[in-house]
Structure formats: C-alpha cells, structure tokens
Amino acid sequence: MNKNLSFSVHPLTSCPLKSFPYTSDISSLPGVKLSYGTAGFRADASILSSTVYRVGILAALRSLKTQSVIGLMITASHNKVSDNGVKIADPSGGMLSQNWEPFADTLANAPTPQDLIQLIEEFVKKEDISFNGVRPAEVLLGRDTRPSGDALLKAAKEGITSIVGAVATDMGILTTPQLHWMVRARNKGMKASEQDYFEQLSSSFRCLMDLIPSEKSKFNGTNDRLVVDGANGVGGIKLEALQKLLSGLIIEVRNDGENGGVLNEGVGADFVQKEKVVPYGFGSKDVGIRCASLDGDADRLVYFSVLPEGSSRIALVDGDKILSLFALFIREQLSILNEQDLKNSHQAHLGIVQTAYANGASTNYLKQLGLEVNFTPTGVKYLHEKAAEFDIGIYFEANGHGTILFSESLVGWLEARTKELSSKSKGSEVEKAALRLLAVSKLINQAVGDALSGLLLVEVILQHMGWSIHRWNELYHDLPSRQLKVKVADRTAVITANAETVVVSPPGLQEVVNAEIVKYPQGRCFVRPSGTEDVVRVYAEASTQEAADSLANSVAKLVDQFLGSKTS
Ligand SMILES: CC(=O)N[C@H]1[C@@H](OP(=O)(O)O)O[C@H](CO)[C@@H](O)[C@@H]1O
Numbered sequence: 393m394n395k396n397l398s399f400s401v402h403p404l405t406s407c408p409l410k411s412f413p414y415t416s417d418i419s420s421l422p423g424v425k426l427s428y429g430t431a432g433f434r435a436d437a438s439i440l441s442s443t444v445y446r447v448g449i450l451a452a453l454r455s456l457k458t459q460s461v462i463g464l465m466i467t468a469s470h471n472k473v474s475d476n477g478v479k480i481a482d483p484s485g486g487m488l489s490q491n492w493e494p495f496a497d498t499l500a501n502a503p504t505p506q507d508l509i510q511l512i513e514e515f516v517k518k519e520d521i522s523f524n525g526v527r528p529a530e531v532l533l534g535r536d537t538r539p540s541g542d543a544l545l546k547a548a549k550e551g552i553t554s555i556v557g558a559v560a561t562d563m564g565i566l567t568t569p570q571l572h573w574m575v576r577a578r579n580k581g582m583k584a585s586e587q588d589y590f591e592q593l594s595s596s597f598r599c600l601m602d603l604i605p606s607e608k609s610k611f612n613g614t615n616d617r618l619v620v621d622g623a624n625g626v627g628g629i630k631l632e633a634l635q636k637l638l639s640g641l642i643i644e645v646r647n648d649g650e651n652g653g654v655l656n657e658g659v660g661a662d663f664v665q666k667e668k669v670v671p672y673g674f675g676s677k678d679v680g681i682r683c684a685s686l687d688g689d690a691d692r693l694v695y696f697s698v699l700p701e702g703s704s705r706i707a708l709v710d711g712d713k714i715l716s717l718f719a720l721f722i723r724e725q726l727s728i729l730n731e732q733d734l735k736n737s738h739q740a741h742l743g744i745v746q747t748a749y750a751n752g753a754s755t756n757y758l759k760q761l762g763l764e765v766n767f768t769p770t771g772v773k774y775l776h777e778k779a780a781e782f783d784i785g786i787y788f789e790a791n792g793h794g795t796i797l798f799s800e801s802l803v804g805w806l807e808a809r810t811k812e813l814s815s816k817s818k819g820s821e822v823e824k825a826a827l828r829l830l831a832v833s834k835l836i837n838q839a840v841g842d843a844l845s846g847l848l849l850v851e852v853i854l855q856h857m858g859w860s861i862h863r864w865n866e867l868y869h870d871l872p873s874r875q876l877k878v879k880v881a882d883r884t885a886v887i888t889a890n891a892e893t894v895v896v897s898p899p900g901l902q903e904v905v906n907a908e909i910v911k912y913p914q915g916r917c918f919v920r921p922s923g924t925e926d927v928v929r930v931y932a933e934a935s936t937q938e939a940a941d942s943l944a945n946s947v948a949k950l951v952d953q954f955l956g957s958k959t960s
Pocket residue numbers: 430431749770771772789791921922923924925929
C-alpha cells in the first residue's frame with residue numbers, strides 16, 4: 393500500500409491537502425460498502441481506520457464550509473465492543489446535514505487514494521469551499537470507552553490535519569451527547585468544557601429541585617434512591633462524576649465498566665428495552681426500586697423496575713413513557729403561563745414528535761391530553777428536525793433516545809419575563825412556571841438526546857409530582873407488541889411513505905398487510921427497511937400478546953414471499 397501519497401495542489405480548487413497515510417482498507421474487503429446512516433458509519437473496528445480518517449477530512453471541510461466548529465465522535469453506541477463507528481456533529485450540535493451524507497458515502501467508499509483526491513477536489517469546487525482568508529477548520533474529537541478508540545482517534549486527527557491549517561482538539565473520552573453539547577456551546581460563544589457541561593446540568597437540576605412545591609414532594613428516604621445500569625460504558629463513569637455536584641438524589645451506578653464487565657453485553661438500554669429482562673448485576677434484591685439503564689454512549693435512557701415474580705422480569709418504562717412524563721410537566725407549566733400570565737403574548741406552541749414504533753397506547757394518551765402528536769420516519773435526525781418547528785418540541789424514540797427542544801425566541805422571552813416577574817411578582821405561580829421552563833431548557837440537552845440530562849429531568853419531575861416509578865408506569869398500559877427482522881434479498885426494494893407506515897413498493901404488499909391487520913382487534917402493523925442493519929423490520933401491535941405475535945409472524949411471511957429470502 394502507498395502509505396504517504398503526496399498530493400499536488402489542484403489548479404482549480406487550490407485545495408491544500410497534505411498527505412494520505414490511510415489508503416483504503418475497505419476496498420480490500422470485497423462486498424463491504426459503508427453507508428452514512430442514522431448512526432454515521434459503523435463496522436468492525438478493525439476495518440474502520442481509513443473510514444475514520446476520511447471522516448476527519450469531511451469534518452474539516454464541513455468546518456471550513458460552515459465557518460464553525462464541528463464535532464467528530466468515535467462510538468458504536470449499543471453495538472458490541474469489537475465494533476466502532478464515527479459520526480459528525482454539525483455546528484448546531486445536531487447531526488450532519490443530510491445533504492452532505494451522499495458525499496460522506498462516496499468518500500468512505502472511494503477505492504483508491506487517487507479517487508479520494510478527485511472526489512474531494514470536485515466536492516470542494518461544487519460546495520465552493522474556500523481555503524484562503526477564512527477561519528481555519530476546527531474539529532472537536534470525542535470517543536467512548538472502546539479499546540479501539542485510541543487508534544481511530546489518531547486516524548481522525550490525521551484526516552483533519554491533512555487539510556492545511558485545520559485544528560483537531562481532543563476532548564477525551566466523552567458521552568456522545570457531551571460532544572454534541574460542546575460543539576453547540578462553542579459555536580454559541582459559550583463555555584464548553586466538560587466541567588461547564590456538568591455545572592450547567594447540576595445548577596439547572598438544583599433550580600428545578602428548589603422550585604418543587606413543598607406540599608407535592610412526598611419523597612422519603614427510599615424514593616430519592618436510583619440505581620443505574622451504566623452498560624459498562626462511558627455513561628456510568630460520567631454519571632459518577634456528575635452526581636458529586638448533586639444533592640437530593642442518591643445514585644448508585646452499577647456496570648460502570650470497572651469490574652470486568654463487557655460493554656453492552658447483557659447490559660445497557662438497548663438490551664433492557666429489547667429483551668425486557670434485568671441487566672447483569674440486577675435481581676431480586678432490587679424488586680420495587682427505581683432503576684435506569686443507559687446505552688454504551690449514553691444517548692439512550694430507559695427506566696425499569698424489577699418484578700417480584702421470577703427475578704429477571706421487569707416492568708419497562710421506555711422512551712414513550714419518558715416522553716409522556718416530560719409532556720405532562722411541560723404542559724402543566726405552559727398552561728400556568730398561558731392562562732394566568734396576562735402579559736403572556738407568547739402563547740407557546742407545544743409539539744410532540746414520535747415514530748411509528750411508539751406504542752399506540754402512548755400516542756392515544758398524549759392525544760387525550762390534547763397534545764399535537766406528529767410522526768416522522770425512524771432516525772433521530774428526522775425527529776429532531778420536526779421538533780425544532782415548535783416553541784417547545786418533545787421527541788423520543790421508544791428505545792429511549794430523545795430530548796426537548798426550546799425555540800430561541802421562547803427562551804429569550806422566558807429570560808426577559810422571569811427578570812420582570814422577579815421584581816414585580818416574586819414567588820408567584822407564574823414566575824415559578826417560567827423559571828421551571830427556563831431551567832428545563834438549560835438542563836435538557838438542546839443538541840441531541842442525552843441520557844444523563846434526561847435522567848436528571850425524570851428524577852426532578854418525579855419528585856415534583858411526588859410519584860414513584862410505579863405511579864409513573866401507570867400513566868397508560870402499553871399495547872402488546874412484537875418486532876421481527878426478515879432477511880431479504882434486497883431490503884432497498886421496500887419503499888415506504890407516510891412516516892414509514894405504508895409500503896408503496898413492491899406493489900401489492902401493503903394491500904395484503906392491510907388484509908391481515910383487520911383480522912386483529914386494535915391491530916396495527918408496518919413494514920420498513922432498517923437503516924442500520926441488512927434486514928426488513930416488521931412491527932405489530934394488537935390487543936393481546938398472542939395476537940401481536942401472530943400478526944407479526946403472518947406479515948413477516950408475506951414480506952418473505954414478496955421479497956425473497958436472502959441468499960448468501
Ligand atoms: C426499531 C429501532 O429501534 N430502530 C433503531 C435503529 O434504526 P433502524 O433503521 O430501525 O435500524 O437504529 C437507529 C440508530 O441508532 C435508531 O434511531 C432506531 O430507533
């Protein structure tokens with residue numbers, strides 16, 4: 393392999409690239425084609441260095457194009473420890489702009505260094521990226537606790553600094569949401585260190601705790617205790633650091649990676665949500681206690697309590713229920729403001745965003761509260777984009793990834809109004825509601841779903857309501873559901889519409905699925921190609937578990953008939 397291919401400056405773009413130390417290790421693996429999906433690039437860590445190197449180049453170009461700080465996170469989230477991945481945080485702290493994803497794909501899959509150089513030159517020209525007289529590129533780097541992180545970090549740094557003048561700043565081992573938070577903070581000219589993150593979360597948590605109505609807080613010694621499964625990843629370590637700044641909450645972290653546990657193996661939010669059993673380290677001693685589980689990079693959060701019968705079964709409190717709890721609290725504060733504050737010219741609009749995987753019972757519950765519920769395709773980027781359309785937009789995937797977005801205009805109004813009220817109506821209900829909303833906007837990560845900030849918000853709302861996890865879980869009862877994966881010859885043959893609830897191609901499939909659904913009371917079922925695995929997913933819901941299983945199985949058979957089994 394040509395290890396240090398020198399590059400001559402292109403006459404048209406004057407693209408001052410230096411060298412290409414990582415020739416493509418992907419091209420030597422026939423059949424491997426990477427695609428920048430909802431989770432960036434993910435694969436076995438041993439084949440990723442050239443990809444991460446190339447994403448380093450991409451991040452530096454993105455920084456030049458936007459004239460802002462960009463983030464590059466090395467993680468494979470809830471996947472196994474031998475996997476790794478890489479994704480980019482845009483200037484807002486959100487996901488990489490969707491119109492750069494095709495470039496990311498071609499860059500990652502370019503077979504030779506020459507192809508790579510040509511692609512970059514063409515893209516730089518097309519996007520009109522300038523190298524002269526502009527702010528040099530700056531990329532913040534983060535990685536999770538995976539052992540492969542160090543080597544991939546080195547590849548990323550080399551990719552970034554192959555663009556002349558570009559600066560790569562290593563922020564260390566972080567949760568994914570911490571890195572996104574830092575990118576957003578840097579671009580807003582705010583303090584952006586890890587300590588600043590911890591201080592913002594802990595001070596807004598304290599503020600919300602201080603605003604709990606005294607008659608509502610029925611918590612006693614047992615109820616301020618929370619046990620957290622850290623998935624043997626980065627989240628548990630960070631939570632242990634964060635909790636030193638908190639009072640009024642006792643957190644015990646298990647599976648923090650210190651005692652030989654393997655990342656995501658029998659632990660973590662993905663395992664708990666999918667398997668609906670206790671993670672390793674939990675059992676009959678925990679019956680009735682409030683427990684939470686983070687995923688490997690701490691951007692997903694679910695709660696659970698261990699059931700008395702057996703000791704491995706749990707009552708799962710998933711992302712839909714976290715969303716419902718948040719929606720109730722926000723709605724309560726907004727109605728105080730909208731109804732009682734005569735000066736409130738800002739009648740704030742609250743919107744809820746879910747995907748088709750949200751349990752139908754949660755959607756019904758939210759609609760019964762009078763809330764507007766919107767649906768988007770699966771993938772955080774779609775939910776986030778939709779939620780940003782509201783004054784306050786709450787989004788969650790059932791798997792526990794979500795957050796609450798506040799519009800800048802609402803935050804500006806709340807800041808001004810709380811100042812005004814603090815001199816004229818100090819201690820009034822209206823002032824408290826405005827202060828609470830402002831504190832939530834600072835506590836909950838505005839860049840991306842964040843298990844640590846989500847956890848603190850859940851905890852303070854439960855204390856505000858005086859609720860146990862059982863009371864919370866009783867908000868509504870989930871409809872029985874079943875998810876299946878079908879391996880087909882070509883999953884891209886499945887094309888969907890209406891937020892992935894209707895199959896438009898292959899023709900005729902939706903009609904036969906509909907004919908199945910009508911056989912089941914409260915039946916709902918949809919079919920979509922996964923964005924992260926080479927499978928077609930089938931989701932079914934019905935009034936009993938047997939019916940949901942039977943509906944899912946029949947539809948999986950239909951998918952198989954229409955699309956043909958995978959031959960390998
Ligand atoms: C049913 C399901 O859980 N789908 C997950 C999964 O996407 P798929 O496109 O379904 O593979 O991974 C995504 C990225 O982590 C996550 O956003 C999404 O919720």
